[in-house]
Amino acid sequence: MKTMLITGAAHGLGAAIARAADSDGYRVGVLDLVAEECEALAGSLSAGVPLCADVRDPHSVEAALDALGDAPDVLVNNAGILRTGPLIDHAVEDFALVMQVNLNGVFVVAQSAARRMRDAGGGVIINMSSINGIHPSPNCGAYVAAKAGVIGLTQQMSIEWGEYGIRANAVAPGFIDAGMSAPFYENESVRNNRGNAVPLGRLGVAEDVAQCVLFLASDAAAYVSGQTIAVDGGVINSVLRQLPRE
Numbered sequence: 439m440k441t442m443l444i445t446g447a448a449h450g451l452g453a454a455i456a457r458a459a460d461s462d463g464y465r466v467g468v469l470d471l472v473a474e475e476c477e478a479l480a481g482s483l484s485a486g487v488p489l490c491a492d493v494r495d496p497h498s499v500e501a502a503l504d505a506l507g508d509a510p511d512v513l514v515n516n517a518g519i520l521r522t523g524p525l526i527d528h529a530v531e532d533f534a535l536v537m538q539v540n541l542n543g544v545f546v547v548a549q550s551a552a553r554r555m556r557d558a559g560g561g562v563i564i565n566m567s568s569i570n571g572i573h574p575s576p577n578c579g580a581y582v583a584a585k586a587g588v589i590g591l592t593q594q595m596s597i598e599w600g601e602y603g604i605r606a607n608a609v610a611p612g613f614i615d616a617g618m619s620a621p622f623y624e625n626e627s628v629r630n631n632r633g634n635a636v637p638l639g640r641l642g643v644a645e646d647v648a649q650c651v652l653f654l655a656s657d658a659a660a661y662v663s664g665q666t667i668a669v670d671g672g673v674i675n676s677v678l679r680q681l682p683r684e
């Protein structure tokens with residue numbers, strides 16, 4: 439039985455990935471901040487392991503990986519936060535917090551897991567970026583910078599850790615009606631405007647992201663490394679669709 443360790447797994451996209459991995463036969467390490475929430479989700483899976491840790495804290499991450507036992511076959515660096523506001527007024531503390539969770543946290547967990555994967559002969563790392571890591575968005579300055587950093591860090595992992603048998607890729611979700619974006623999409627006009635802006639004509643759901651993660655984790659992606667796959671219904675390529683020639 440393969441093991442998938444998922445950070446930020448207690449809610450939103452992480453929980454959807456955990457359920458999909460469970461259905462796919464993985465033993466799932468459920469890493470998140472609140473022990474009771476990790477236990478609740480892990481307990482609902484066939485082989486879930488609750489792991490309470492903060493991705494910013496290398497000691498708690500090491501302890502979580504020790505508790506998991508053998509090296510994870512797959513690590514999904516999914517934990518993330520969003521702080522919005524105009525860059526001109528962005529509090530320095532908020533900027534640092536977003537970078538610590540969304541970028542430093544990816545490095546901390548990946549390094550700890552990669553050392554174990556190297557000793558075990560290989561593994562797969564999937565880092566959660568965002569279409570905001572590819573294109574900036576108003577009022578999301580720190581988030582954009584961190585998610586762009588995740589893409590660069592993923593490429594770096596792929597060239598440095600390939601020799602250890604480790605593949606590293608990033609996933610860049612678009613307009614997903616789940617997790618941190620769910621409250622935003624409760625507004626019907628926002629839902630309609632954004633859904634209509636997507637070439638595939640709808641908002642994404644958490645399962646769309648989870649299935650891409652399972653593909654990248656699988657041997658079907660055995661020769662894919664250093665890539666960022668947008669799960670966005672085509673929206674990042676649609677700027678000129680908004681500004682037709684005629």
Ligand SMILES: NC(=O)c1ccc[n+]([C@@H]2O[C@H](COP(=O)([O-])OP(=O)(O)OC[C@H]3O[C@@H](n4cnc5c(N)ncnc54)[C@H](O)[C@@H]3O)[C@@H](O)[C@H]2O)c1
Nearest residue numbers: 446449450451492493516517518568611614616617618619
């Ligand atoms: N939902 C979207 O529309 C969307 C779009 C693009 C990218 N993403 C990315 O997907 C990932 C999951 O987001 P979501 O929408 O499910 O959000 P969410 O808020 O529902 O879930 C994030 C999870 O991360 C956990 N977390 C936060 N800080 C942590 C820390 N320091 N240590 C450990 N866990 C921590 C939270 O407790 C939570 O369970 C994030 O990286 C986010 O940036 C989401």
